[in-house]
Amino acid sequence: MDINTFVPRTDLADLHNAVNAIRNEIGKVIVGQHQMVDLLITGLLANGHVLVEGVPGVAKTLAAKLLAGTIDAKFSRIQFTPDLMPADVLGTSIFNPQSKEFEYKKGPVFGNIILIDEINRAPAKTQAALFEVMEERQITNDGVTHILDSPFMVVATQNPIEQEGTYRLPEAQLDRFLFKVDVKYPALQDEIAILQAANARGGDHSAVEQVTTVVTATTVIRLQQQVRGILMEEKLLHYVATLVNETRNNPGIYLGASPRASVAVMNCAKAVAVMNGRDFVTPDDVVYILPHVLRHRIILTPEREMEGISPDEVIAEILKAVEVPR
Numbered sequence: 001m002d003i004n005t006f007v008p009r010t011d012l013a014d015l016h017n018a019v020n021a022i023r024n025e026i027g028k029v030i031v032g033q034h035q036m037v038d039l040l041i042t043g044l045l046a047n048g049h050v051l052v053e054g055v056p057g058v059a060k061t062l063a064a065k066l067l068a069g070t071i072d073a074k075f076s077r078i079q080f081t082p083d084l085m086p087a088d089v090l091g092t093s094i095f096n097p098q099s100k101e102f103e104y105k106k107g108p109v110f111g112n113i114i115l116i117d118e119i120n121r122a123p124a125k126t127q128a129a130l131f132e133v134m135e136e137r138q139i140t141n142d143g144v145t146h147i148l149d150s151p152f153m154v155v156a157t158q159n160p161i162e163q164e165g166t167y168r169l170p171e172a173q174l175d176r177f178l179f180k181v182d183v184k185y186p187a188l189q190d191e192i193a194i195l196q197a198a199n200a201r202g203g204d205h206s207a208v209e210q211v212t213t214v215v216t217a218t219t220v221i222r223l224q225q226q227v228r229g230i231l232m233e234e235k236l237l238h239y240v241a242t243l244v245n246e247t248r249n250n251p252g253i254y255l256g257a258s259p260r261a262s263v264a265v266m267n268c269a270k271a272v273a274v275m276n277g278r279d280f281v282t283p284d285d286v287v288y289i290l291p292h293v294l295r296h297r298i299i300l301t302p303e304r305e306m307e308g309i310s311p312d313e314v315i316a317e318i319l320k321a322v323e324v325p326r
Contacts, residue, residue, distance in 0.1 A: 048178025
């Protein structure tokens with residue numbers, strides 16, 4: 001069916017307007033990298049967290065800052081370093097001499113859009129501090145639970161090539177990210193356009209200030225609820241479960257994806273569907289989003305790694321082996 005003639009049963013006008021507005025604002029600064037921008041928006045609509053990996057200088061941090069700049073919500077940036085402590089992220093109890101009681105001082109993670117720059121530079125104890133807040137959207141301190149405001153999204157960046165002063169993220173941490181975005185170098189024409197834009201600014205580094213707020217936090221929450229209500233047929237749920245289950249039976253995979261990955265594929269496929277003008281999910285939505293959801297959740301066997309096989313290649317093999325529902 002021609003997408004131009006399809007009339008959705010659900011009114012998606014507000015969602016399309018919001019998505020296009022965010023794209024346009026980010027596009028004022030970032031040239032190219034359309035997939036990274038769309039996947040960040042997808043993660044926002046699917047109410048999940050995003051890990052962005054790429055070499056230095058490909059606009060990972062800038063993209064996250066620009067996304068936050070388009071939303072009228074609280075933004076926090078946390079620079080992860082080897083000496084960062086959990087209290088520097090979550091907050092700590094401080095004694096108040098006037099009231100003679102300990103008071104909880106909230107850390108920078110209390111916000112709506114949280115940018116964690118170079119997440120793999122913090123040690124295990126600081127990484128573990130993120131487990132509860134990323135999964136349950138709450139923090140427990142001295143036996144008291146503090147619920148975070150919605151929306152809540154963590155965008156983390158990491159450099160894949162630097163080894164000095166870095167720590168590999170534990171599997172439990174990786175599994176809490178909705179998907180991992182691999183950011184490549186820009187095409188030649190895009191890089192020329194980047195130079196032209198930088199030259200036109202005359203060395204002004206206030207690129208983020210070019211972005212204006214286009215949606216509110218309340219609107220984001222409403223759009224997330226709308227995405228969750230998108231139709232996904234039973235046969236597609238079986239398709240997603242079968243694909244993820246295959247990662248646990250594949251001889252080239254040492255550690256397969258968890259049921260959390262199945263839920264992530266479902267939620268992301270719904271977000272991709274509405275961004276493409278449909279109020280129902282198709283197999284193409286699942287196929288498109290699957291590598292981004294699974295590539296950081298599976299661990300290949302040493303034999304496959306020695307052969308130079310990447311997780312994306314194994315995922316492609318699984319997609320070919322599983323029959324697509326009709």
